[in-house]
Structure formats: C-alpha cells, structure tokens
Amino acid sequence: LLGTDLHRLLTSRPLEKQFIQYFLYQIMRGLKYVHSAGVVHRDLKPSNILVNENCDLKICDFGLARIQDPQMTGYVSTRYYRAPEIMLTWQKYDVEVDIWSAGCIFAEMLEGKPLFPGKDHVNQFSIITELLGTPPDDVINTIASENTLRFVQSLPKRERQPLKNKFRNADDSAIDLLESMLVFDPKKRITATEALAHDYLAPYHDPTDEPVAEEKFDWSFNDADLPVDTWKIMMYSEILDYHNVESGLPGMEQQQQQQQLEQQQAQQAQQQQQQQFNGQ
Structure with a gap:
C-alpha cells in the first residue's frame, strides 16, 4: 500500500x-x-x-x-x-x-x-x-x-x-x-x-x-462495444491476474463464464465483419 x-x-x-x-x-x-x-x-x-x-x-x-x-x-x-x-x-x-x-x-x-x-x-x-x-x-x-x-x-x-x-x-x-x-x-x-x-x-x-514497454499500449478497448456483463467479467479477470489470485469459482461455472465471454467476442467480431461488408 x-x-x-x-x-x-x-x-x-x-x-x-x-x-x-x-x-x-x-x-x-x-x-x-x-x-x-x-x-x-x-x-x-x-x-x-x-x-x-x-x-x-x-x-x-x-x-x-x-x-x-x-x-x-x-x-x-x-x-x-x-x-x-x-x-x-x-x-x-x-x-x-x-x-x-x-x-x-x-x-x-x-x-x-x-x-x-x-x-x-x-x-x-x-x-x-x-x-x-x-x-x-x-x-x-x-x-x-x-x-x-x-x-x-x-x-x-x-x-x-x-x-x-x-x-x-x-x-x-x-x-x-x-x-x-x-x-x-x-x-x-x-x-x-x-x-x-x-x-x-x-x-x-x-x-x-530503466525499462521500456515491449510494445505500444493497445487502446482498442476504447472502441469496443460489449455488453455490460462482458465488461464485468473482463474487469474481474484483470483484477485477478494483477493480484495473481485464483477466481475461486467452481470449475464448471468458471468454464461457462469463459465460454460466454468467447461467444460474445465472436459475435462482436461477426457483427463488425458484417458492417464492413455492408459498407463496401
């Protein structure tokens, strides 16, 4: 502290x-x-x-x-x-x-x-x-x-x-x-x-x-349009990763949350591809 x-x-x-x-x-x-x-x-x-x-x-x-x-x-x-x-x-x-x-x-x-x-x-x-x-x-x-x-x-x-x-x-x-x-x-x-x-x-x-960053910071999250629940999961995972803490969730529940996150990200990518196709 x-x-x-x-x-x-x-x-x-x-x-x-x-x-x-x-x-x-x-x-x-x-x-x-x-x-x-x-x-x-x-x-x-x-x-x-x-x-x-x-x-x-x-x-x-x-x-x-x-x-x-x-x-x-x-x-x-x-x-x-x-x-x-x-x-x-x-x-x-x-x-x-x-x-x-x-x-x-x-x-x-x-x-x-x-x-x-x-x-x-x-x-x-x-x-x-x-x-x-x-x-x-x-x-x-x-x-x-x-x-x-x-x-x-x-x-x-x-x-x-x-x-x-x-x-x-x-x-x-x-x-x-x-x-x-x-x-x-x-x-x-x-x-x-x-x-x-x-x-x-x-x-x-x-x-x-006196280190330097290995790569430029990724600001793509600024443009992400994700559901609130997805942001919650991502923020929670980031906090756990930072503190090197296990989530404590039962294996099945944790796996379901991960699958939910992956599905939402896949849906977003598909929507972006469709928007790009429609714009052509």
Whole structure:
C-alpha cells in the first residue's frame, strides 16, 4: 500500500536533496516507460504521485491518459502544471507535456511551493512569461487560434530570468536539468530518457534497470462495444491476474463464464465483419 502522495509530503515538510533526486529519478523512470508505450499521461501533478514508507513512488490516475496523437483536446491537466503548448495551440501536443509537468513538480520540490500558481488561464501564462520570458517567434508562429495569438502579442516583451536567482539553494546540476525541462518549444525539451542520464540523477541512474514497454499500449478497448456483463467479467479477470489470485469459482461455472465471454467476442467480431461488408 502507498500511504501518501507527493502533494501531502510537500505541504508537510521541506524535502532534502537526496529525496528530491530520488523522487525525480523515479518520476522520469516511470515517464520513460509510459512514453515508450505510446501513452501521454496529461495530468501529472503531485497528488497523482503516490509514495510509500520506503519512498517508493508510483505515478497514478491515468484517467486522462491518451495514445500519442498530435491532435488532442487542450483543457486537461491541472493548471499549475499545464504545459504552455496546451494553452497556446490547444490541440497540438505530445509526450513533452508530461516533461513540463515533471519540471513544475521538480521546481516545487526544490522551493516547497508551486512554481506557476496561476489564478486562471490568462494569469497562468503571464506568470510563466515572468520567469521564462516571452516565447520565441518560432513558438508563437505555431499558435492556431487568432484570439490566442493576439493575446500573446499584446503581452509586454519579457526576458528570461536566470533560474539560479529563484532557486538559490539548488546546485548547478539541478538548475541545468530544470532549465532543460521548462522550455517553451516542446521539441527542444529534454526527454525522459535524456533526463535519466543527466548529472543530477547520476546517483540513481542505471540504464540496465530503466525499462521500456515491449510494445505500444493497445487502446482498442476504447472502441469496443460489449455488453455490460462482458465488461464485468473482463474487469474481474484483470483484477485477478494483477493480484495473481485464483477466481475461486467452481470449475464448471468458471468454464461457462469463459465460454460466454468467447461467444460474445465472436459475435462482436461477426457483427463488425458484417458492417464492413455492408459498407463496401
């Protein structure tokens, strides 16, 4: 069991350097795996990071997670940790949004409070530019919404502030990694794999123990149209498999449920084939 989450830890006490390093390492290790499976979490924040008494960390709440797709809905992640491309382009983003969120979490661990505590959408972006300066022209040129473009162009020009001035107690390697995570242009943002190899995470970096997914995550269940009873059986079986528990059902009853599931899946496949035939 994971007894608490990172949000509760951050609001209860300052974190020592070794804990910040270890927590960030585990976050990036988890993101490396998730991203390799073709999944974008989209709502990474301290309350979605569970921690147990051994300081083992797990990323949770994949309710907003989606397959990697450059055309995705914009208003998803909690505002404080929302990447600028979500606010600027609304639909065009990828796994880099999770790196920005992780950078905001990293900064919060260093300083003990949220880095960009925006009161609303407009204020959020304004706070970001106060620290990171005005977005470069190549980023501004990607803005699809005319209203958003006019808003960004109406803001006063701001210079990027040295992060060292804000995080005075952080060492140079921490600042360097943070700067590579909080970059306006998502394509220039560091990846999870690259972050793991950064000097700041060197005490924990082990390339032989930072796995990637064997295959892309199968999202076909999103399009499945199955009866409620079938979903119940599938969910129950998944829970048992995860916990390595036998069902405890009598053999005949378990066999009947399996046969029922197979029949329903066969019927669905037949219906799909018929629909495809009718559409030709």
